[in-house]
Amino acid sequence: MTTLHVSQETISEMTPESVAELAKRLEQDAYDNAFEGLQDWHLLRAIAFQRPELATPYGHLLDIEPFDEA
Template sequence: MTTLITNERDISALTADDVADLAIRLEQDDYTNPFEALKDWHLLRAIAFQRHELIEPYLYLLDIETYDEA
């Protein structure tokens, strides 16, 4: 995945391999600046909302907590 995903149409075109590449980058955490990592993290989060089936193996990277708001 070499281009920045910027809209729903792009996210709908992602494959499992694209998401795996994204997850590997996040796991390795070898970014030149923190903003690159943040972009990838936000992309993974966007994929989670739109294509949940693709990120199931990588949910731990999102560190999503469930809160009892009752």
């Protein structure tokens, strides 16, 4: 079993165009297997936490709901 590891360098090198391409793949959902889609989803999720300005337009693909801890 392989583990997905997304490095800081990978995320710091992402551009709005590369994130848009990632989101397009997720929206089309035309992967050969479910694990490829899951890898893209995890990458977009990591981008959302580390560089939210890039992932904000694609928040609907992450299905992350805000919560209040108060």
